[in-house]
Amino acid sequence: MEKTIVPMASTYKPKSSPKKRRQWLTGYLMILPNFLGFFIFMLAPIIATVGLGFTEWDLVNNPQWIGLANYKNLFGDRIFWLSFRKTIWFTLLNVPIQSFLALLIAVLLNRKLKALNLFRTLFIIPWICMSVAVGLTWTWLFNTQFGYINHVLTSLGMERIGWLTSDKLALYAVIFVNVWQYLGWHIILLLAGLQIVPQELYEAATVDGANNWMKFWKITIPMISPIFFYDLVVNMIMTLQIFDLPFAMTNGGPGNATRVFNLYLYQKGFSFLQMGEACSMGVILFGLIMVATFFVFKFLGSRVNYEM
Amino acid sequence: MENKVTYKRLLLYLMIIGILFLYLFPLLWQLSTSLKESDEVFSGYNLIPKKVTWSNYKIAWSQFNVKKYLVNTIFVSGLIMVGTIICCSMAGYAFGQLKFPGRDFLFFLYLGTMMVPGAVTLIPSYYIILRLNMANSFAGLVLPFFFGSAFGTFLLRQFYMTLPKDLYEAATIDGAGSFQIWLKVMFPLSKPAVATLGVMTLVQHWNSLLWPLVITQSPSLKVLAVGLSDFRLFRNIQWNSLMAAVMIAILPMLIILFFAQKFFVKGIQFSGVNR
Incomplete structure (x- = not known):
C-alpha cells in the first residue's frame, strides 16, 4: 500500500538526559499492555502459523515436521479447490456490485438534506446487526414454503424457488445477503469522500454549461477515485475472509455449494483436528490476499487520481 | 422556479424513503x-400483524436461553471494550506524543x-488459550482482545497527534510527568476519539x-452469536420465536446506534479519510 501516507510524529533524535530517559521509560510502560496483547495474540501466532503449516498436528500430540506435505495434500484436495473457487467467485461478484451500488446511493444522498443524519443512521442498521441474526432473518425470507420472497413470486404467478436448498442458487443467495448487509458501511465511507469534493468545481462546470451526467463523469468520479479505490481494496480483503453469513445461513451446504475458504479452514481445524493443514490454509489465504491486492494496485491503482 | 425546486426535493425525498423502505424491509418483516x-x-x-402478541419474546427469553446469552454477551463485549479503551489510549498517546x-x-x-x-492467528491463539487453561471460560473469550x-491504537495515535505540542510542553513546565499529563490533561480531551473506538469495539x-x-x-458460556447460530440447522423452526430472539440480539446495538450515530459514522470514515 505504497500510496497510504501515514503522517509520522517528528523523528526521534538521540540525545539522552534524565528527563528524556524518564520519557522513554514512560513510553515503554504505556505501550506495554497493548504490545503484550499484540505480541501474544497477533505477532507470535502469525509466525507460529507459518511454522505449523509444515507440520502434522492434532492439538493433542506434539506437531510432527512433514515439510510441504500439507500443501501437497491441499492442492490435491477437490474440496479445497472448490472452496477456493467459491471464495474468489463470491468476492468477484460481491465487491463490484456492492461498491457500485453504494456509490450510486452515496451520490443520491450527497446533497444538503435536512434528514441526512437520519438517512445515514438507517442505512448502517444492517451493518450493525450481527451476521448470525440477519442470516437467520434471511433464511426465513428465503424459506421455500412460507418465505416472503417466494410469496412475492407466487403472487406474480411464478413457481416457488428453493433459494437456499438449491446447490445452484445458494451461493448467490448468500452473496445477495452479504451485499445487503454491508452496503451501508460503504455508503458512509463513499459519502465522506463525496463531501470533501469542493463545491466550486461543480459551480464552475455549471457556468461552462455542463449537465449533471458530465459533471458526474468529469468531476465526481475522478475526485473520489482514491477513496473509491480504497473502498474496493478493503471490500476485497474483507470479502475473501467471509465466514459468518455462510456459516449461519447454510453451514456450507447444500452439499458444498456455499463452502467458502474460511468455512473449510474452520472445519479442517476444529472438526477434523487437522491443525497443520488448517494453518497452511491460513497461510494460503494470506498469500491470496497479498496477490489479489498486488494485482488490484497494479491494474487499477494507476488509474486513480491522487491530485486534489 | 421556486416551485420546481421544492418539487424536485420532494421527489428526491420520496426516492430515498422508497429505497430505505425496501432496504430495511427484511428487518421490518423480522419485527x-x-x-x-x-x-x-x-x-x-x-406486514402489520392482525393481532400483536409478546409471547414469542417470552419463549425466546426463557426457553431459547436468550436471557443467558444476552447477559454473557454484555459481559464479554463490555469487558473487551473497557480493556481496549484503556490499553489503546495509553499506547496511542505514547506513539503519538512521546x-x-x-x-x-x-x-x-x-x-x-x-x-x-x-484465520492466520486463529489456531495458535486457540492453542495459547488452551495451554493457559482458559478454553471454555469467560477469560478465554475476553483475554485475546x-x-x-x-x-484502536492507530485511531487514538492519530487523535493524539492532532493535539498541539504546546499543550505537552506547558504541562511539563507545571512539573507533571508524561503519565500524569496523559491522565489529567490529554485523556479527558480524547473523549470523542475514545467514544468512536468504544462503539466500534463494542459492535465488533x-x-x-x-x-x-x-x-x-458449555451452553452457560455461549454468547448470542453462538447461541443463535445453533438454530440454523433445526427442523420445524418456530419462526416467530426465533425472530423474537433475533430482535433481542440486535436491539441493544440499534439503541446505541441511534444515540451515538455520530461516532459510528466517524469510525467508518476514519479508515477512509485518514490517508
Missing part, C-alpha cells in the same frame, strides 16, 4: 414475524499486521462469531 401468533406466521403475508527509541519501528509493525486475516487492537465483539464458537462449548 413483524416476531409479533405474530403462530397460525398467522404461516398464513398471512401482511519519544522513545524504536517507536516508529514498533508502530509500523502494528500497521503491517492490519492486513493479516484472522482485552489489551486492545492495532486498529457483540457480533463476533468465530472466536466464541471455537472457545466455548
Whole structure:
C-alpha cells in the first residue's frame, strides 16, 4: 500500500538526559499492555502459523515436521479447490456490485438534506446487526414454503424457488445477503469522500454549461477515485475472509455449494483436528490476499487520481 | 422556479424513503414475524400483524436461553471494550506524543499486521488459550482482545497527534510527568476519539462469531452469536420465536446506534479519510 501516507510524529533524535530517559521509560510502560496483547495474540501466532503449516498436528500430540506435505495434500484436495473457487467467485461478484451500488446511493444522498443524519443512521442498521441474526432473518425470507420472497413470486404467478436448498442458487443467495448487509458501511465511507469534493468545481462546470451526467463523469468520479479505490481494496480483503453469513445461513451446504475458504479452514481445524493443514490454509489465504491486492494496485491503482 | 425546486426535493425525498423502505424491509418483516401468533406466521403475508402478541419474546427469553446469552454477551463485549479503551489510549498517546527509541519501528509493525486475516492467528491463539487453561471460560473469550487492537491504537495515535505540542510542553513546565499529563490533561480531551473506538469495539465483539464458537462449548458460556447460530440447522423452526430472539440480539446495538450515530459514522470514515 505504497500510496497510504501515514503522517509520522517528528523523528526521534538521540540525545539522552534524565528527563528524556524518564520519557522513554514512560513510553515503554504505556505501550506495554497493548504490545503484550499484540505480541501474544497477533505477532507470535502469525509466525507460529507459518511454522505449523509444515507440520502434522492434532492439538493433542506434539506437531510432527512433514515439510510441504500439507500443501501437497491441499492442492490435491477437490474440496479445497472448490472452496477456493467459491471464495474468489463470491468476492468477484460481491465487491463490484456492492461498491457500485453504494456509490450510486452515496451520490443520491450527497446533497444538503435536512434528514441526512437520519438517512445515514438507517442505512448502517444492517451493518450493525450481527451476521448470525440477519442470516437467520434471511433464511426465513428465503424459506421455500412460507418465505416472503417466494410469496412475492407466487403472487406474480411464478413457481416457488428453493433459494437456499438449491446447490445452484445458494451461493448467490448468500452473496445477495452479504451485499445487503454491508452496503451501508460503504455508503458512509463513499459519502465522506463525496463531501470533501469542493463545491466550486461543480459551480464552475455549471457556468461552462455542463449537465449533471458530465459533471458526474468529469468531476465526481475522478475526485473520489482514491477513496473509491480504497473502498474496493478493503471490500476485497474483507470479502475473501467471509465466514459468518455462510456459516449461519447454510453451514456450507447444500452439499458444498456455499463452502467458502474460511468455512473449510474452520472445519479442517476444529472438526477434523487437522491443525497443520488448517494453518497452511491460513497461510494460503494470506498469500491470496497479498496477490489479489498486488494485482488490484497494479491494474487499477494507476488509474486513480491522487491530485486534489 | 421556486416551485420546481421544492418539487424536485420532494421527489428526491420520496426516492430515498422508497429505497430505505425496501432496504430495511427484511428487518421490518423480522419485527413483524416476531409479533405474530403462530397460525398467522404461516398464513398471512401482511406486514402489520392482525393481532400483536409478546409471547414469542417470552419463549425466546426463557426457553431459547436468550436471557443467558444476552447477559454473557454484555459481559464479554463490555469487558473487551473497557480493556481496549484503556490499553489503546495509553499506547496511542505514547506513539503519538512521546519519544522513545524504536517507536516508529514498533508502530509500523502494528500497521503491517492490519492486513493479516484472522484465520492466520486463529489456531495458535486457540492453542495459547488452551495451554493457559482458559478454553471454555469467560477469560478465554475476553483475554485475546482485552489489551486492545492495532486498529484502536492507530485511531487514538492519530487523535493524539492532532493535539498541539504546546499543550505537552506547558504541562511539563507545571512539573507533571508524561503519565500524569496523559491522565489529567490529554485523556479527558480524547473523549470523542475514545467514544468512536468504544462503539466500534463494542459492535465488533457483540457480533463476533468465530472466536466464541471455537472457545466455548458449555451452553452457560455461549454468547448470542453462538447461541443463535445453533438454530440454523433445526427442523420445524418456530419462526416467530426465533425472530423474537433475533430482535433481542440486535436491539441493544440499534439503541446505541441511534444515540451515538455520530461516532459510528466517524469510525467508518476514519479508515477512509485518514490517508
